[in-house]
Every structure is written in C-alpha cells, then in structure tokens.
Amino acid sequence: MSDSRASRHDNRTEAIMRAALDLALELGYAKLSIEAVATRAGVGKHTVYRRWSSRGLLFLDAVLSLNTEGLSHPNTGDVVADLRETMTRAVKLLARPPWGPLYQALIGEAQHDPEVAAALNRRFIEPQTADTLARLKAAKEQGELAPDFDLDLAFDVLSGPLYYRLLITQQPITHDYIDRVLQAVFAGMSPRPKTSY
Structure with missing residues (x-):
C-alpha cells in the first residue's frame, strides 16, 4: 500500500470511529447503526464493513481510541x-x-x-x-x-x-x-x- 493510500485509509478509519463516537453520544448506543456511521463519515457502508464485521467491534475500537493515558500505577513506596x-x-x-x-x-x-x-x-x-x-x-x-x-x-x-x-x-x-x-x-x-x- 502506497503512503498516500495508507494515509487515506487511516483518515477514513479515523473518520468512521469519530462518527461512531459522535452518534453514540448524540443518539445512544442502542440507536447506533453502521448505515448512520457511514453516512456521517462520508463513506459507503461497505467501507465500514471492510474494517469491522459488526457495529459492536467498531464501537469497541472507537471507544478504545480515546485517550486513557495516566491510568498506570506509580510506585512511590506507598x-x-x-x-x-x-x-x-x-x-x-x-x-x-x-x-x-x-x-x-x-x-x-x-x-x-x-x-x-x-x-x-x-x-x-x-x-x-x-x-x-x-x-x-x-x-x-x-x-x-x-x-x-x-x-x-x-x-x-x-x-x-x-x-x-x-x-x-x-x-x-x-x-x-x-x-x-x-x-x-x-x-x-x-x-x-x-x-x-
């Protein structure tokens, strides 16, 4: 995959995950659909299905893409x-x-x-x-x-x-x-x- 194709792929993946998060916050996860995510992200639903086989796995990746830094434990001796x-x-x-x-x-x-x-x-x-x-x-x-x-x-x-x-x-x-x-x-x-x- 060329650099430009890889970059386009990464940009689409990011746009799809961002659309899934936005829609889940607006509508609730129960109303989240692949079709709605594809429309919001400006891609075809087959583009979404090529990356994720289900809405649950898409949602998992989208949530885990959020920043969770700072959850590791320090060791101060206490x-x-x-x-x-x-x-x-x-x-x-x-x-x-x-x-x-x-x-x-x-x-x-x-x-x-x-x-x-x-x-x-x-x-x-x-x-x-x-x-x-x-x-x-x-x-x-x-x-x-x-x-x-x-x-x-x-x-x-x-x-x-x-x-x-x-x-x-x-x-x-x-x-x-x-x-x-x-x-x-x-x-x-x-x-x-x-x-x-």
Whole structure:
C-alpha cells in the first residue's frame, strides 16, 4: 500500500470511529447503526464493513481510541497512595463525557456480544488488571502487604465497588468513597504483628 493510500485509509478509519463516537453520544448506543456511521463519515457502508464485521467491534475500537493515558500505577513506596491516585484518575475519566457514557455502553454491549467481550478483556481490562496486580505484587515484596494475601482477590475487592456504582447503582464515586474502599481492603491486607507465646 502506497503512503498516500495508507494515509487515506487511516483518515477514513479515523473518520468512521469519530462518527461512531459522535452518534453514540448524540443518539445512544442502542440507536447506533453502521448505515448512520457511514453516512456521517462520508463513506459507503461497505467501507465500514471492510474494517469491522459488526457495529459492536467498531464501537469497541472507537471507544478504545480515546485517550486513557495516566491510568498506570506509580510506585512511590506507598501502595495505598498509589492506588488512590490511579483510582481517582480512573473515576474522573469515567465521570465525564465522552468516556463515561461510552464506556458504560461498551460494557453493556459486551454482555450480549462474546466477541466484543473477549476483545474488551484482552485490550483494556487485562492490561489494567495486570498493571494493578504488578503494583500490589511490588507492595507485597516490599513488605507493605501480608505475605499470604491473595492479590487476585484484592484486585476484585478493589475494583468491584467501583464497577458496582458505575454500572448498577450509578451513585457518585467520590474521593471519600475511594478512601473507604481502600481502608476496608487494606485493613485485611496489612502485615499482621507476630505474636509470641
């Protein structure tokens, strides 16, 4: 593919994804269609189908094309502060358009489309999980966490309340709430004092 053809291909791909995001925000994901996206992007629907086999996979690529930088964990030596910082950044990202409503719609689509669910897990959930687990593992190795603590369970307990509020109750996720989650989790994760008999 020549440079000009590759550039045209990239420009069309970007225009299609931007059109999908704009329409999803305007109409809601339920009303999003390949035909409407093609019309908004100024391309034929076959151009869209050559790149994506379904509207769900198009939407996944479009949402994941948005900037999610800043969600990796720092390692300052204070695991609670590091997790609080990353959780706060994630909550800010999800609390406002375009990310929040689009991500909620993407999670909803993943419940009905196994291909979208698998791609979302592989491309977004698993890398985020791996980053959090790496930070928890480092904290464990540095003695901040009990040596026998289950890191996978810790991740589930840390992320579960956030997803519950985001997707189920739609209650706000405040700084105070994040602090309460961290306090509840880390009370059980801290090294226990040795007892002498």
